[in-house]
Amino acid sequence: MSHEFAPFGQGRHLLSVLQFDRENLRALFELADAVDPIAKRQAVCTVLDGAMLGSLFFEPSTRTRLSFESAFLRLGGEVTTTTGFTFSSMAKGESIADTSRVVSGYSDVLVVRHPDEGSVGEFAAASVVPVINAGDGTGEHPSQALLDLYTLEKELTARGKTVDGCRIAILGDLKFGRTVHSLMKLMSLHDGLDFTLFSPPGLELPPGVKEYVEARGHAVHVVTSVAEAVRGVDVIYATRVQRERMATDLAQANAHGDLLNRAILADAGNLDAIIMHPLPRDSRPDSYDLSDDVDDLPGLAIFHQTDNGLNVRMAIFLTALGVSLEAVHLTTKQRPWKATLR
Numbered sequence: 001m002s003h004e005f006a007p008f009g010q011g012r013h014l015l016s017v018l019q020f021d022r023e024n025l026r027a028l029f030e031l032a033d034a035v036d037p038i039a040k041r042q043a044v045c046t047v048l049d050g051a052m053l054g055s056l057f058f059e060p061s062t063r064t065r066l067s068f069e070s071a072f073l074r075l076g077g078e079v080t081t082t083t084g085f086t087f088s089s090m091a092k093g094e095s096i097a098d099t100s101r102v103v104s105g106y107s108d109v110l111v112v113r114h115p116d117e118g119s120v121g122e123f124a125a126a127s128v129v130p131v132i133n134a135g136d137g138t139g140e141h142p143s144q145a146l147l148d149l150y151t152l153e154k155e156l157t158a159r160g161k162t163v164d165g166c167r168i169a170i171l172g173d174l175k176f177g178r179t180v181h182s183l184m185k186l187m188s189l190h191d192g193l194d195f196t197l198f199s200p201p202g203l204e205l206p207p208g209v210k211e212y213v214e215a216r217g218h219a220v221h222v223v224t225s226v227a228e229a230v231r232g233v234d235v236i237y238a239t240r241v242q243r244e245r246m247a248t249d250l251a252q253a254n255a256h257g258d259l260l261n262r263a264i265l266a267d268a269g270n271l272d273a274i275i276m277h278p279l280p281r282d283s284r285p286d287s288y289d290l291s292d293d294v295d296d297l298p299g300l301a302i303f304h305q306t307d308n309g310l311n312v313r314m315a316i317f318l319t320a321l322g323v324s325l326e327a328v329h330l331t332t333k334q335r336p337w338k339a340t341l342r
């Protein structure tokens, strides 16, 4: 395989947000904008006709897997998928390297989620096609950070603001929440950011992420209450307690009430803030997550994130496979059926 084509900064795989600079980030976001009619099903595209996505999810996922697969299908490609260890040969002791070499031989690109940090890099090392990291344990989740930042930029622009200089509160499980680790690093490409962090005891942000952000000139304040965190910020990014990744006593200690709800926002005088969450939101009682009583607030952006995820993942595939926008236009036609509801 040629090593000269390096669409994500370093090599053909997308493993980490650290592969981005402002230039290749802008190029990806422009592509995500350009494919919007295809993402919204106003147009039908066949540019990936004949291409095969190998979708390997060894950890639970709904939206990440479905949105990667939908993105590939909307570009005219085909998808083969395997979920969990039980139904794969890894249950028979097959190594990551062997699995990756075999499946990459059947595919043009792989999307991989795995519970161990660094494991998707191991898949990439043995793969003969580009590998996209869809989450490696508590490590990275670059496509989520890209769609989060893409959404954040649009929400801020609609309010006459920019990502540069934005004030963001990040709440919840900052230790195990990989989306936060990736988002904070990716946002650091911008200028003059002000992060306010709140996490329950035992779930603090890993020091390395805080140091990374501070070394790039951004302010990081750690506070001890949600009310304090959300006062005066432009954006609030709430996260779920990742109970499956922690000991039972820590999980139980963080099972009470809401992390964020309407009353807290009203008390803080910030009912207009942009509200984001990577989802899934844990809606069980006492889950200590974002309450659904914020759902009719004007700044709720959680479903804009999920919708935008399609555009961003389409752009990731086009970039990974070296497909030009011209080729996309040449293979796109108006849809012949009636409009969906939006």
Ligand code: NCD
Residues within 6 Å of the ligand: 063, 064, 135, 141, 144, 178, 179, 240, 242, 278, 279, 280
């Ligand atoms: C996140 C993940 O898997 O890291 N979900 C997602 O991909 N949107 C967040 C989570 O599981 O809490």
